[in-house]
Amino acid sequence: MADESGLSRRTLLRAGGVTLTGAALAGAAPAQATPPGPTVPADTGAVQGGHVQFPNWRGAGDKPPAPTPAPQPPGKRVGYCVVGLGRLSLDEILPAFGAAKRARLVAVMSGTPDKAKLVAQQYGVPESAVYGYGDWDAVKTNPEIQAVYVVTPNAVHRDNVVAAAGAGKHVLCEKPMAASSEEARAMIAACAQANVKLMIAYRCQYEPYNREVVRIARSGEFGKPRMIQAFNGQTTGLPEQWRLKKALSGGGALPDIGLYCLNGVRALLGEEPDLIQAQVHAPADDPKFREVEESVSFTLRFPSGVLAQCMTSYGVHEARRLTVHTAGAEIDLQNAFAYVGQRLVVTHRDAKAIAQDTRVLGAKNQFALELDHFARCIQENRRPRTPGEEGLQDQVLMEAIYEAARTGAPVKVSPPGAGGGLDATRGPEPDEAG
Structure with missing residues (x-):
């Protein structure tokens, strides 16, 4: 039936370049036409160096967009065990793994079994990778764990870091590093002896x-x-x-x-x-x-x-x-x-x-940035910015x-070590591009 303008349903469909059979007009589902896809790099992007890259589509008056995220496949990311499931871990650090590109959560360690089991379930950590304080032999034999993030009270940092180094795991330790400079020196020595990296979590x-x-x-x-x-x-x-x-x-x-x-x-x-x-x-x-x-x-x-x-x-x-x-x-x-x-x-x-x-x-x-920086240092054998x-x-x-x-x-106060140069206690600048 035509409307007041004289255009019938069939006429409208033909005008749109679509011809329907009688069955389709009678109510049968029409075949789905494939819409034309984007054909220019501005829309499709291009694979370069393992990243998908798009040209800047904005005008000169606007800030250029940030690079397109390039997360590593989960199997290639550095596996972390978070030691200590207090407020900082649960509120900030564990959620940050969702924004990380090179790091993944594979294990947790806590002195509270019920809490640890629940948190592991929430983040997809297998029950076999839930550890109590002191289970360092089990951590040592878990090949999924490459790094340990120590988030315990300050005075416990030394023992945790020394134990993690003894298990052959790289260590990211919350600030302050320890409760004294003597403890800090012992932590550095233990990691050096075990040939593992040590980074302090100065997120800023x-x-x-x-x-x-x-x-x-x-x-x-x-x-x-x-x-x-x-x-x-x-x-x-x-x-x-x-x-x-x-x-x-x-x-x-x-x-x-x-x-x-x-x-x-x-x-x-x-x-x-x-x-x-x-x-x-x-x-x-x-x-x-x-x-x-x-x-x-x-x-x-x-x-x-x-x-x-x-x-x-x-x-x-x-x-x-x-x-x-x-x-x-x-x-x-x-x-x-x-x-x-x-x-x-x-x-x-x-x-x-x-x-x-x-x-x-x-x-x-900030926590994802430091997790990824340390992961990259492990993967590429770099010195951390905050060792x-x-x-x-x-x-x-x-x-x-x-x-x-x-x-x-x-x-x-005297300068540290040999006492010379800018950033004497720091590693190279972090590279956000990675």
């Missing part, structure tokens, strides 16, 4: 915004850094938590969150401080701080003349900031040490005006901070 050194601050500061685009301010603070409750027990933590706010300030400034400049001044405070009326400090303020002087003022506290509203001052600009990274939410603002002169440039970068999972020597240097400097606070006098 792999995070795009922190890396951009380093790039700007070192480029000299706005002049050399002259002063740096770093702050990392939050409130803490639950007096029974292990972070408030000195035997397990090694200290209070300093090794837990103040370490981000210390390591962040060192990584930014690439040089080591030669003088430290510090103050420590623990409120006498708060039982949470009977064993460890609530707040620390410390100043680092560097051979180049840069002064860095760092502050950390367990007793203030959450704030995490890194600001670099040069003759030509203020480089301000807000939420610098947080898991997400970084915001980078560069304030500088623009002709006769003052401009504030907000740098917007693609957000990436054991990086963690040891922070332990040495934290001990100097406590000493300066105890005596009230400045403490001179």
Whole structure:
């Protein structure tokens, strides 16, 4: 039947280039026509070097898109056993394997069997790869495990790392590296003797915004850094938590969150401080701080003349900031040490005006970045960007901070090792392209 325009159903179908049989018009399902596919590289991409690559389809006014993800097949990824299933592991590290390209979760180790079994089920880990603390002989014989990620309390790191090295597994260890520099040296020695790699999980050194601050500061685009301010603070409750027990933590706010300030400034400049001044405070009326400090303020002087003022506290509203001052600009990274939410603002002169440039970068999972970096180091026999020597240097400097606070006098510190060169305690820059 024709409609008011005089076009019948058959006429419409013919106009569209489709001819249907009587059966089809009577209600039978028509044959599916194959739609034309994309025929140009802008749509199909091209395989180059094992990656699918697309040309930039956006106009000159927009930021180019990020490279297309190129994850390795699961069987080629580095298998990790996560040791310790506390809050950090369950909330951040285990989910990060879903964003990783070179790493996969193959085993877990915990002192709580019921929790470990449940977590293994949630992440597809076979029950045979669920271990209790001390099951290192079983870990050693599991060929799926190439690396161990130690996420236990600070004072247990040494024993875990030494045991993992003895099992022949490469080790990624959470920060702080240990509860003392003596323990850190023992960990480095054990991994060297076992010929396995050791990396400390300084996630911010792999995070795009922190890396951009380093790039700007070192480029000299706005002049050399002259002063740096770093702050990392939050409130803490639950007096029974292990972070408030000195035997397990090694200290209070300093090794837990103040370490981000210390390591962040060192990584930014690439040089080591030669003088430290510090103050420590623990409120006498708060039982949470009977064993460890609530707040620390410390100043680092560097051979180049840069002064860095760092502050950390367990007793203030959450704030995490890194600001670099040069003759030509203020480089301000807000939420610098947080898991997400970084915001980078560069304030500088623009002709006769003052401009504030907000740098917007693609957000990436910091834990996935460090997992993949260590995996690549294992696969390609590279030195990690943050090896054991990086963690040891922070332990040495934290001990100097406590000493300066105890005596009230400045403490001179010597450079690590041979004492020469930029980034003396670090490996090559991470390569995000891989």
